[in-house]
Amino acid sequence: MEARPDLETLRATWEKERAAARAxxxxxxxxxxxxxxxxxPHLDRQRTxxxxxxxxxxxxxxxxxxxxxxxxxxxxxxxxxxVWLDAPEFEGVGDHLIKAYLFxxxxxxxxxxxEEALDRCMRVxxxxxxxxxxxxxxxxxxxxxxxxxxxxGDR
Numbered sequence: 001m002e003a004r005p006d007l008e009t010l011r012a013t014w015e016k017e018r019a020a021a022r023a024x025x026x027x028x029x030x031x032x033x034x035x036x037x038x039x040x041p042h043l044d045r046q047r048t049x050x051x052x053x054x055x056x057x058x059x060x061x062x063x064x065x066x067x068x069x070x071x072x073x074x075x076x077x078x079x080x081x082x083v084w085l086d087a088p089e090f091e092g093v094g095d096h097l098i099k100a101y102l103f104x105x106x107x108x109x110x111x112x113x114x115e116e117a118l119d120r121c122m123r124v125x126x127x128x129x130x131x132x133x134x135x136x137x138x139x140x141x142x143x144x145x146x147x148x149x150x151x152x153g154d155r
Contacts, residue, residue, distance in 0.1 A: 061079065061090065068096070076100040077097065114144070121134045121137050
């Protein structure tokens with residue numbers, strides 16, 4: 001598979017945002033046991049979109065729909081995350097992004113890629129800290145990974 005510079009740029013941007021969100025979360029007291037406040041970069045961003053910006057969001061949103069329907073979860077995530085960061089309420093994109101992360105996480109889990117699957121659950125919880133499905137998957141993956149570590153079968 002050939003390297004795609006656009007994906008590498010997106011990945012690097014996402015890693016920076018994630019590190020910043022974690023740094024902020026470490027500085028804030030926890031809301032409830034195991035639950036923290038959403039520190040996503042879009043929270044304070046309520047703005048009016050120009051017609052051109054709206055068309056671009058629609059294009060990326062539709063591109064994500066096509067990717068998801070083709071089971072290209074990474075492509076869907078790339079498109080929907082960029083929409084979500086710019087306009088989190090756009091066409092329910094947060095719900096679609098959560099679904100793509102969960103589908104990708106389940107696929108990774110099925111291939112024994114536990115760290116990557118855990119990461120997808122954490123990404124869901126960054127969007128929706130109360131998402132029960134992600135919490136259940138997270139616990140299940142951690143439990144299985146722990147069992148494998150105990151018997152020396154760490155993958």
